[in-house]
Amino acid sequence: MNKIEIFDPTMCCSTGLCGPNVNPDLMRFAAVVEMLKRKGFEIERHNLRDVPELYVENNVVNKLLQEYGVKVLPITLVDGKLKVSKTYPTNKQLSEWTGVNLDFIPLE
Amino acid sequence: MDWSQFRFHSFGINKFIDMKKFNLADIGLTKYLFFTGKGGVGKTSIACATAVGLADQGKKILLISTDPASNLQDVFKQTLNDKGLTIQEVPGLTVANIDPEQAAAEYRESVIAPFKGKLPVSVIENMEEQLSGSCTVEISAFNKFADFITDKKESEEYDYIIFDTAPTGHTLRMLQLPSAWSTFISKSTHGASCLGQLSGLEQRKNIYKQAVQTLSDPQKTNLILVSRPESSPLKEAARSSHELQLLGIKNQTLIINAFLEHADDSDTITKQLHERQQKALSEMSEELSVYPIYKIPMRSYNLSNIANIRKMFNEDILANIEDNYQPLDYVNTEKELIDDLYKSGKRVIFTMGKGGVGKTTVATQIALGLAKRGAKVHLTTTDPANHLNYNLVIKAGITVSRIDEIKELEKYKNEVRSKAASTMSAEDMEYIEEDLRSPCTQEIAVFRAFAQIVEKADNEVVVIDTAPTGHTLLLLDATESYHKEVERTQGEDIPDAVRNLLPRLRNPEETEVVIVTLPEPTPVFEAERLQQDLKRAGIQNKWWVVNACFSLVDTKNPFLQSKAKSELMWIDKINKLSNNNIALIKWADL
Numbered sequence: 001m002n003k004i005e006i007f008d009p010t011m012c013c014s015t016g017l018c019g020p021n022v023n024p025d026l027m028r029f030a031a032v033v034e035m036l037k038r039k040g041f042e043i044e045r046h047n048l049r050d051v052p053e054l055y056v057e058n059n060v061v062n063k064l065l066q067e068y069g070v071k072v073l074p075i076t077l078v079d080g081k082l083k084v085s086k087t088y089p090t091n092k093q094l095s096e097w098t099g100v101n102l103d104f105i106p107l108e
Numbered sequence: 109m110d111w112s113q114f115r116f117h118s119f120g121i122n123k124f125i126d127m128k129k130f131n132l133a134d135i136g137l138t139k140y141l142f143f144t145g146k147g148g149v150g151k152t153s154i155a156c157a158t159a160v161g162l163a164d165q166g167k168k169i170l171l172i173s174t175d176p177a178s179n180l181q182d183v184f185k186q187t188l189n190d191k192g193l194t195i196q197e198v199p200g201l202t203v204a205n206i207d208p209e210q211a212a213a214e215y216r217e218s219v220i221a222p223f224k225g226k227l228p229v230s231v232i233e234n235m236e237e238q239l240s241g242s243c244t245v246e247i248s249a250f251n252k253f254a255d256f257i258t259d260k261k262e263s264e265e266y267d268y269i270i271f272d273t274a275p276t277g278h279t280l281r282m283l284q285l286p287s288a289w290s291t292f293i294s295k296s297t298h299g300a301s302c303l304g305q306l307s308g309l310e311q312r313k314n315i316y317k318q319a320v321q322t323l324s325d326p327q328k329t330n331l332i333l334v335s336r337p338e339s340s341p342l343k344e345a346a347r348s349s350h351e352l353q354l355l356g357i358k359n360q361t362l363i364i365n366a367f368l369e370h371a372d373d374s375d376t377i378t379k380q381l382h383e384r385q386q387k388a389l390s391e392m393s394e395e396l397s398v399y400p401i402y403k404i405p406m407r408s409y410n411l412s413n414i415a416n417i418r419k420m421f422n423e424d425i426l427a428n429i430e431d432n433y434q435p436l437d438y439v440n441t442e443k444e445l446i447d448d449l450y451k452s453g454k455r456v457i458f459t460m461g462k463g464g465v466g467k468t469t470v471a472t473q474i475a476l477g478l479a480k481r482g483a484k485v486h487l488t489t490t491d492p493a494n495h496l497n498y499n500l501v502i503k504a505g506i507t508v509s510r511i512d513e514i515k516e517l518e519k520y521k522n523e524v525r526s527k528a529a530s531t532m533s534a535e536d537m538e539y540i541e542e543d544l545r546s547p548c549t550q551e552i553a554v555f556r557a558f559a560q561i562v563e564k565a566d567n568e569v570v571v572i573d574t575a576p577t578g579h580t581l582l583l584l585d586a587t588e589s590y591h592k593e594v595e596r597t598q599g600e601d602i603p604d605a606v607r608n609l610l611p612r613l614r615n616p617e618e619t620e621v622v623i624v625t626l627p628e629p630t631p632v633f634e635a636e637r638l639q640q641d642l643k644r645a646g647i648q649n650k651w652w653v654v655n656a657c658f659s660l661v662d663t664k665n666p667f668l669q670s671k672a673k674s675e676l677m678w679i680d681k682i683n684k685l686s687n688n689n690i691a692l693i694k695w696a697d698l
Contacts, residue, residue, distance in 0.1 A: 010234050024527045031528075031537075049235055052219075056226045069230035 001097045002079050003042045006033070006088070007061050009073040010049035029088040032102060041098055048073065130363055130402035130421060132161050138330040138359070140257065140322060141270045144352075145334035146344040148464035148631055150365040153411040154334055154404065155272035156183050157420040163200035164418070167267040172256055173205045174273050180205055182412060182633050190252055197414050202266070204256070211248040215239070254319040326359035333362045333396075337385035341464055346393035360399045364389070366406040375665040377658075377695070408670035410677075412629040433669045436659045436679075436692065442470075445622070445651055445691035446477030454620045455565035456612060459573050459653070460642075461624035462634045466655040470624050470693070471573035472497060479504045484568040488561045490554075507568075511557045513550065520553035559609045565618070616648035624653045625682065627675035636685060652686035653693060654679060660694040 033043050046054050055061055060082050064072045076084040078097055083089065091102040128134060141158065143151040152173075159171040170192060173180045180203055181188050184195055188205035195201045216239040224232060253271075256262060262269065322328050331352060335345040349360055371382040409416050449457060459471040468489055475487040487501060490511040501508055521544050528537060564570050613619050621642055625635040635652070642649050659672040659679065683690050 010239075027524075027528050048231065049219075049239060052223045052227065052231075052235065055231070056223065062227075065228055065231055069228055070234045071230070 003044070004094075004097060005077045005080075006043070006045045007055060007058070007073060007075040007077075008045055008047050009070060011047055025088060028091070032091060032094060036094065036098055036100060039100065041100075127364060127367075127401045127403045130404045132158065132165075132421070135332075135361060135400070135402065136330055136359070137162075137268065138326075138328055139263065139267075139269060140329045141268060142273055142323075142329065142331045143271065143334055144273050144331065144348055146341040146464045148462050148626065148628075149334045149336050149341050150404075150411070150630075151334040152180065152183070152272050152630060153417065153420060154332075154363060154365060155270055156180065156411075157417050159201055159203075159268075159270050160198050160414060160417055161421060162268055163198050167200060168265065169201045170256075170262060170266040170269045171201065171203045172253075172269070172271050173203075174208070174253055174271065180272065182629065183414065183417060185413070195414075206252045208248070211252055212239075215248040215251075254315050257319045257322050258315050324356035324358070329357065329359060331357050331360045333360060333399075334365055335362065336366050336464075337364050337368075337389050339388045339391060342388055342392050342396070346396050349399070350395055362396055362399050362401045364401065364403045367403040368406050372665050372667075375663055375668070377661050377663045378665040378668055381668075381695075406667075406671075408667055408674060410629050410674055433663075433672075435662050435672070436657070436676075439660075440689075440691040441660075442473050442477065442653070442691055442693055445653065446474055446481070448651070449474065449620060449622075450478055450481045450483060452620070454618060455569055456562055456619040457569065457571045458619075458621045459571075459624050460621055460638060462631050462638075465624045465626050465631050466693075467573045467624050470622065470653050470655060471571050472501060473693075474622070475501065475506050475571040476504050478569055478571070479506050486561075486564050486568045486570045488570065488572045490558075490572070490574055509561060511554060511561065513554050516557045517550050517553040520549065520556065562609055562612060565612070614646045614648075619648060620651065621647055621649040622651045622653055623649055623686075624655055627654050627657055627659065627678040627682075629678065632678050632681060635682075639685065650686075651689050651691060652682050653691050654682055655693045656695045657692045658695050660692055 033045060037043050048055055055065060058077075060077060060080070061075055064075060064082070064085060072085050074085070074088055075082065076089050083097075084093065089097075094100075095102045141155075143155045143158075145151045155171065159169045163169045171180070172192075173188075184197075184203060186193065186195065186203075188203055190204055190206050190211065192202045192204035195203055216236065219239060220232060220235055223235070256269065256271075333345045333349055335341040345362065349362075352360070368378070368382045368385055372378040404421065407416075407420060409419075411417055411420060457471075457474060459467040459474070461467050471487065471489070475485045479485045485504075485506045486509070487506050488509045488511060490513075498508065524544060525537070561572065562570060623635050623638060625631040639649060657672075657675060657679070658668055659675045661668070661672070663669060663672070679690070679692065
């Protein structure tokens with residue numbers, strides 16, 4: 001695995017905390033991605049608001065958008081291939097792609 | 109009121125306040141002058157009078173308004189833009205107006221336009237929605253603001269650059285942002301939250317840094333706090349002063365506007381007004397008395413045109429008063445307003461208006477009136493100055509709550525932390541904390557509290573006094589985008605209170621917005637804009653309250669008679685704007 005790319009819908013911030021409700025899954029995902037990046041993995045999150053051109057240029061993403069509309073986001077590509085859409089990858093999936101053990105002990 | 113007690117208070121604890129008459133030659137003029145203060149204290153007029161006065165001395169002046177509801181257009185009777193236009197009547201003066209909403213709209217369009225036709229409609233709508241938030245409004249306005257502070261050409265071209273800033277809360281946030289952003293830009297380890305949308309953020313880093321430096325350089329910037337000699341605006345001024353001091357802006361000056369020079373013992377109202385002013389000044393925060401303080405006398409004329417603005421610092425003119433002065437009569441007062449509200453059976457009642465017009469007082473009167481007529485009432489204040497008359501309200505059987513922005517933010521943060529803690533390591537929590545510092549987080553937190561209060565209207569009549577206009581509009585705006593967001597994320601964990609909010613606010617059977625204003629130009633123009641904004645948001649408004657009318661008061665004092673007379677044209681205008689649904693409240697010594 002060389003590269004994971006996530007195409008988010010437009011978001012105020014990458015954790016979704018600025019949105020109307022707290023989405024623990026998004027926070028979970030945001031934090032895990034940040035940790036994997038620190039470990040040196042190439043993971044990119046794109047925000048539709050900031051880099052809409054990528055959503056036009058990427059054929060896989062653009063095709064899905066044209067067909068299903070904005071609801072198909074977020075889209076996850078691994079080495080350019082579609083892996084997950086409409087939801088964020090689970091820790092288990094991320095673990096499989098990166099080989100990193102992601103069963104950490106929760107905070108109390 | 110027991111005056112013997114007042115005298116004891118006034119002379120017993122009185123501090124000596126050295127107040128000079130405001131004079132352009134005296135004040136420490138720096139290249140950049142910022143006027144700030146609670147809405148309605150006259151900062152627009154003073155900023156204009158300063159700009160016009162300096163231009164008349166042959167100086168080159170740039171005057172910039174960042175007020176979301178700019179009054180400069182009204183004064184100069186000229187449509188303004190954000191680049192700056194010269195004013196024909198005042199050689200040497202250039203005026204620019206930054207409308208934050210418009211700046212945001214332009215920014216939004218510039219981002220979205222290239223993708224229309226290339227991305228499906230649902231995607232474009234998603235982008236538009238996200239770029240309609242309060243972050244975008246603040247950021248795009250600040251962007252322009254920073255350009256003016258750091259532009260070398262402008263700095264060379266003009267002798268003085270004067271900012272007529274927005275009402276306090278907004279001003280503070282705007283001035284607070286630079287230091288927060290400087291920290292953010294340098295420390296941020298992940299994609300910059302709210303700032304991510306600013307294209308070329310890194311390239312603008314230096315501009316922001318320079319803007320912050322200029323603001324806190326006493327050689328370059330003088331912050332002029334404007335207040336009236338009344339307790340609530342003075343408290344507000346003290347708070348702003350303190351916060352800005354903490355942000356490193358230490359070169360401050362205080363102006364007391366609308367100061368009544370002489371007590372007129374032959375006229376009760378004038379005497380009361382004078383004594384009330386003296387009392388408010390004697391109770392002024394120690395923190396303010398370290399700064400140079402200037403006074404500007406109360407004027408009996410309107411400051412809505414350049415000719416009068418030119419006179420503001422120098423002279424008074426009395427309107428022609430007929431010998432048989434009579435106060436206004438046969439008009440609706442708060443009694444008729446409350447009767448109508450009671451009969452209509454409305455459940456949610458807001459008092460809205462610019463800061464300083466007396467929203468809290470009017471909300472309290474409405475709550476008391478409804479309770480007296482037999483309604484079960486809940487009263488909520490979002491005003492940080494929080495000057496409710498608790499004893500009176502509690503005695504009437506009214507329940508009271510307060511939306512405390514700081515507490516609500518903390519509550520929301522804790523909720524997030526507890527949800528996050530179950531899935532996250534300690535290190536990752538830091539990442540979450542970063543986003544919790546975003547300005548949107550605060551808006552969301554306050555909004556949730558607001559929704560919960562409105563939900564009480566299921567069981568009782570809820571009267572809410574909202575915070576100053578700029579903030580109120582943001583709140584409404586948040587309501588709107590929140591509502592859309594709710595529709596999109598149906599089925600997720602959204603409280604019923606939030607889901608029900610906007611439909612309830614839009615239902616004229618349930619909700620009434622009472623616009624509160626004063627019989628003076630600035631508050632009336634602002635209220636007119638507020639009415640338009642409410643219309644856009646689809647929210648019903650019937651009643652207008654004109655607070656603190658001297659025209660209802662029987663006074664012998666020619667100065668106050670003249671002031672009363674100058675109110676009439678504004679009362680007339682409001683009568684038209686409100687379709688005759690106008691209630692006047694007499695100026696009173698509260």
